[in-house]
Every structure is written in C-alpha cells, then in structure tokens.
Amino acid sequence: MPDRNAPELRPEWGELLARDDYKRDFRERDALIRGRDSWKLERRQYFEEQGSPSWEAARRGDWGEALRLLEDRRPALLAIGREDAARRSFFHRVRVVERPWTDYLRWQLHSLRIRAECGERVRMVDAAELADSEEFGQLPEIVVLGGHTLYQVRYSEAGIPAGAIRYTDPDLVLRWEGYLADLHRVGEDVLAYFEREAVHGRRWFGGR
Template sequence: MRDLHAPPLDRTQGVRTDRAAYSADFWQRYGRIYQRDSWKLERREHFVELNNPSWDAFRRGDWDQALRLLENKREGLRKAAEQDRKQRTVFHRVRVVGLPLTPYLQWELHSLRLKAEYDEVIRIVDAARLATVESEGPLPELVVLGGLTLYEVVYTDAGVLDGGVRYTRPDLVQGWEAAIRTLFENGEDIADFFAREVAPLPPPQPTTE
C-alpha cells in the first residue's frame, strides 16, 4: 500500500497511563465528542479479553455458548449507537487480518460483525498488502478520538491490555488519522469479508496462549 504515510511515534512525547487511567481518560474524552468522528486501527492477531464471558467460553472450547453470549450484547450496542447518534459521531474501525485466520480473529470477527449492525463502520485490510509499510515491524494499535487525541494502545506480550500512551500534538494526531483513513478507504466492508472468509469456517480450536 504505497500511499500510506504513517508518522513515527515517540512515547517520550506522550503521556503513558496504566489500564485503569487509560480507560477512564478514553471514555471521558469520548463522551465529549460532538460532530466529529473517531478512528481505530487493530493490528495484533491475538488478544486476551478481560471480563468477557463470550471470550471465556471460546477459550473453554464452547463455541456455541461463545456465539450466544455475543448475541447478549445487542442491547448494550443499541444504546451505544443511540448515544453516538445524539453526539453525531461515527466510530470507524480498520481491522488488519492475515489469512488463514487465527482462532482469536475468527472469534473477534463474529463480535465485530455484530458491532457493524449497530452503526460502527468496519473495514478489513489484508495483512499481505502491508508488507512494505511493515518492513520494520507491524503497525501499532491506535485510536484517534474526534481528531483531537491519539492513543497508542499498549498490550503485554501475551495480548493483555496494559494501558496506553496519549498524544495530543496536532500534526501527530492528524497524520495518524489520515493514515487510518487511507487504510479504511483501501479496506473491504466487514459484511462481505465475513460472508466469504468467516461464515463457512468450522468452530475454531482455542490455543493455549
């Protein structure tokens, strides 16, 4: 993807926060957004989900229960979508995906497909298209809130959320928003990707990671 220009990140220019402080800061700032959109970039292919019953069921190997528990999230997603409409904001997500899918990604794509039914706009980018961009390492996990705040989301090696780094320098925020927009514009709608690559798959076998 030759037209992608990703600004370098220097964590010394941001504010490092632990998991609790990152979450509190994120939701406080998200609640203040009005008439501005947000953008998220997801790159890792395995995470450890905390306090997520569906993920716990997936990890136990109970795929049917994992899917049933995802369905239980519909009311919460509906309320969140209603609040976003009041704030006149749209949350865009770019999910980088390698094939064949990891077990985690197979589970997560079911979750994301459900979110897309409730106004989150999600597109999938084939990891193979990022070979040039990622010649020195994978893209970071990022969120740009309302064009004003950039978070680099930090995880442990195992994939457990470990807080974030907040950046507010305008050129850095705008540069990464433009980069995520470029990925988004080159991505595929999740509904089409899901129907072709995810729906036909048998239940995944959870790993021991």
C-alpha cells in the same frame, strides 16, 4: 492501499498512562466529542479479552455459548450506535487480518459483524497490504479519538492490556487520523468479508 507510509510515532512524544488511567481518560474525552469521528487500528492477531464470558466460552470450545453471549450484547451495542448518531460522531475500526487465522480472530469476526450491524463502521485489511508501512516493524495498536487525542494502546506479549501512551500534538493526531481514514476507505466492509470467509468459507469455529 494508501500511497504513504504510516506516520512516525515515538514514545517520548507522549505521556504514559497506566491501564486504569487510560480507561478513565478515554471515557472522559470520548464523552465530550460532538461532530467528529473516531478511528481504531487493530493489528495484533490475539488479544486477551479479560472479563469476556463469550471469549472464555470460545477458548473452552463452546462456540454455541460464545455466539449466544455475543448476541446478548446486541441491545447495548444498538444503544451505543444510537448515541453515536445523536452526537454525529461515528466509530471506525480497521481490523488487520493475517493467515492462518487465530482462534481469537475467528471469534472476533462474529463480534465485529454484530458491531457493524449495530452501527460501528468496520473494515478489514489484509496484512500483506501493509508491507510498506511495516518494513521496520509491525504497526502499533492505535485509537484516534475525536480528532484531538491519539492513544497507542499497549499490551503484554500475552495480549493483556497494559495501558496506553497518550499524544495530543495536533499535527501528529491529524497525520494518524488521515492514515487510518485511508486504510478504512480501501478496506473491505466486515459484513461482506464475513459472508465470504466465515459463511461460504465455513470458517465459523476454531479448528475448521
């Protein structure tokens, strides 16, 4: 694992963005990226995926429908992967995993597998490996976009998106980019993880 703790991050160093402002700011900045990668850290074990018919089906226990709807997104994800390749800008995701798995994580593993098959670079890290970085609290949800913008993505206690704090200090962005790159480097590829845990481990669906 990385031989350093996570960089410090204080809310007063950034600018608070409401949810719609964050989404708009993210889209505008992402569209300008050429030749630089982006990084995401997902630490929470549950998010409320608003507007996701697949997640709603999983919540109802209809896993067949949930997986079918995830597969329906494959063409759009392949198009994103081709665009990323053309821009020479790839999205790297670090997904932290705790046990026992939440039903959300069981569902998300299928989503992450498809994303990886479509070009996203996803790696899994066990929460136990983050003990040094989490001595004083759980790591935040982080996106580092193209080496120039850091977002601390905010959620309610129920996992509902609540905007973000935007940071643009170059040194701060660089430190977090390096930390996430280190986590990604030592993590396990999601396809190998999925094969071992979800297929061989028979943990495909909630409650199993």
